[in-house]
Amino acid sequence: MTLTLLFGLSISFLVTLVFAPFFIPMLRRLHFGQYIREEGPQSHQKKSGTPTMGGVIFLIGLLIGILVMGLKYHVTTPETYMLLFVTFGFGLVGLLDDFIKIVMKRNMGLTSKQKMAAQIVISLIFWFIFTSYDYSTYLTFPGTNVMLNLSWFYPVFVVFLLIGVPNATNLTDGMDGLLTGLSIIAFAAYAVISWYAMDLGVAVFAMVMLGALLGFLIFNAHPARVFMGDTGSLAIGGALAGMAILTNTEILLAIIGGVFAIETLSVIIQVISFKTTGRRIFKMSPIHHHFELTGWSEWKVVTVFWLVGLALAVIGIYLKVGMIN
Template sequence: MTLSTTLTILFSSFLVTVILAPVGIPLLRRLKFGQSIREEGPQSHMKKAGTPTMGGLIFLLAIIISTIVVAMIFDLFTTQTIVLLLVLVGFGVIGFLDDGLKVIFKRNLGLTSLQKLIGQIAIAIAAFLLLRLGSFDTSIGIPYTDVSIDLGILYVGFLIFWLVGFSNAVNLTDGLDGLVSGTASIAFAAFGVIALFNEQADIALFAFAVTGALLGFLIFNANPAKVFMGDTGSLALGGALAMISVLVKQELLLLLIGLVFVIETLSVILQVGSYKLRKKRIFKMSPIHHHFELSGWSEWKVVLVFWSTGCIVALIAVLAEALL
């Protein structure tokens, strides 16, 4: 994929998002799709109650439109493009239903964990079956080595774990203005570059479409946020990010590029485990971004530190991929 194609997809998805947002945000407000805030959360967040949520619909539309149009123009619409759109839309629908129930019943709980899990598993299996129609590699490699393990049909179990795990990891991270928009755009851009190294132009196109759309959304989602992405956006982004790592055959590299999401998830696991086993909390609150807030950090400081961490690990991953 040429530089002009890369810039075309980045700019087009950015532009579509920037055009849709001023229309979508007032519409979400009129429909009273306001965010419910956890009472046990930081008190500084209570002022965010009522901010339009489900804004993920805005950048999801931008990603879908720009990916399909640009892929058609440059003849890059492939089975892998279909799989990526399937995962993005499928997980987005689950998030949309989850957000919808929260809005309708004015509570912070939507779909049950089991309902979400069943939907995520079904989408992961559908993606696997589509990939198996071609010559899909079912091995998992160790980054920067020639070592790999072929899982065969068991790969479907790994795929389910990977997509469900990272969709929920990104969802957990979505707790501060602009946090996920920034960290996810960095992660998708990194995998876009890696896809270019691998000459997988169709995957690179999708990755940069997501990057451009998120940068456009960040204009409206940065502190103070005019709109939240909701589970509609975060679940879709997590599933799509995991799927990209699978398609570029750098599954485990996602643990580095998505380190912020991994740390956020581990903080929740450690907090819950510690409380159940010892009746003591490790952090003031989990996920860990709230711990830093309650420790006196401003919201902007937490977000900037996490963005910086995402940039550093992404650069390390990309440079290592280029040099090794």
């Protein structure tokens, strides 16, 4: 089974590697370039025009990888396709957002109400499908036997998670390779956890997504030749939230994806502080920009954040695998 999972990783990696050199020039010819906000770090202005919507690249790798694993090796499960649905569902919302920003020249893309409505619809469909399974309304606290029954509130929590995580990953996507690298670490962690738990459908999905992102990182690492855009960042968040729900590791995701949580908290803290006191806690939020404005190079910020993400993922794996064993 391990070799089969590695094959799935290899397929999506190779598809992404082959597809990217054809797709990136097409984005450039269509002038699908990234718009850089003027209020962002001035050093990022030189990135203006870099092709975006690159999330399509690794989503194609993911789709082909899953189809190969299902049709050839018959190792996919309904959970695999649920994850594929939520990933592409949120990816489609991001694609529309990117398209409006770039082609229709509306810098803010979809309105907040439109984006929220679309995300709620996708989350509710996912929940409706999820209810056909024998699910638990209990949240498990990592590394302990403590459980909390959310009972009737659990559906609300699921929808909140499915909306919150994609928006957290979206906030994290602000530097070359930052979100891609952190996502690789998170999906690798879930591949290990689901493999130990004998949750084959989730393990297959995690490994195939891991391969697709590894291929994409080659083109997204500093200096990036393509950005994933909201297409990719929202898709990644949807996938991570979906895996957490299906494996009953909702709280553990806050550890494995701890950097995403920190990035989101930095924005919340900054907004609350500025609105209540008129003062900013950070030089700029999300927090990766704060470190950049203190003098760290972009590559240093990304590397340090990757290392923090790796440490948190190892802790998460230890807490979960220890409980499984």
